[in-house]
Amino acid sequence: MxxxxxxxxxxxxxxxxxxxxxxxxxxxxxxxxxxxxxxxxxxxxxxxxxxxxxxxxxxxxxxxAKEDLLDLMYDVVAEEVLVQGELPDGWREALTEVARREREAGLRHPWMLQLAGRSPRIGPNGLRHIEQSLAAAARLTDDPEGMLAIVKTIDHYMLGFITMEQQAAEGSPQRVQTTPLEQTYVRLLVERGELPHLKPFLETSFCSSDSFELGLKWLLDGIEHEYRGK
Structure with missing residues (x-):
């Protein structure tokens, strides 16, 4: 007890x-x-x-209690996400570095996404991480709501991407053990020519470092256009 x-x-x-x-x-x-x-x-x-x-x-x-332990675990890993020293000068470079570190920590510790989903109590390192993220966004806009929206948008992209990576990872309990084309109905649809655009991708990985970087670039391009492209 x-x-x-x-x-x-x-x-x-x-x-x-x-x-x-x-x-x-x-x-x-x-x-x-x-x-x-x-x-x-x-x-x-x-x-x-x-x-x-x-x-x-x-x-x-x-x-x-165990809940305290989970909060402490989350905060220890949050330290891995912190950019040591000064953030890169440019807002894009700074936000990209933060997102990369979040992704790397998430892949090292897949359980972090589970804890993020339970809304852990934020500890000292978690607060410093949020502060760094907002500091990076502040180089693009001084509007507090805009800064928060930028950080949350990038976080949502990063969390969604590493969730797919984790599911596809070798050894993951959620990993699909067969390729889509090994499923009879998928093969039939392909043979009937009903999936011409999807066919080239069915035997390839949807998640890679290159696609993460490209998606992040597109996201930042859109954010930049919103604030500086008008």
Whole structure:
């Protein structure tokens, strides 16, 4: 049974113990390794305790509940997205760099999309990431609503793209194990000439680094036209 919840959020609560053998950082790192290897469903207080060779109750000295742990995991990975040092000078270059780092982190940690869907409590690194994104958009417009719209639009594109990449990745539980042309009805439609434009793509990948960059370029072109093309 979890300890009685304490006041404040997980980032401001006091940490238990003096120089403890078990630390919050070690718990979160173990949880991330487990999620990377086996998926978010494998993450539990009992399983992490087993991985660390401690009793499950000892984890509650550092976290109140699994929800706290998920928030901490999300924020640790959010640090990977941060652009170190100064952002690139141009707004396009800055937003492109942020989007690339988001995509790379999402592919390294596929479970991040699941956590994003549950609206995690935003931690320090998550806030810095949002700040960087808005700072990049601010180089194109000083309208706060416009800045937010730009960031959200790029995020939606990036999240949709890496969702498709994850589903197509080798080993993904959502991966389609057969090619479309191995499905009888698809083959029949192709043979009858009903899919002339789709046919060349049925045996090729719809997701690649090149197509991500091209789609992002088109998106930024449209944003630039909206603000500077009038």
């Amino acid at each position: 979890a300890a009685t919840p304490r006041s404040g959020d997980v980032w401001t609560r006091p940490r238990g113990g003096r120089k403890p053998k078990l630390t919050r950082e070690a718990i979160v790192e173990a949880a991330i390794r487990l999620a990377d290897a086996e998926g978010l469903e494998a993450v539990s207080i009992r399983r992490i305790a087993s991985e660390l060779g401690v009793r499950a109750m000892s984890l509650y000295t550092h976290i109140d």
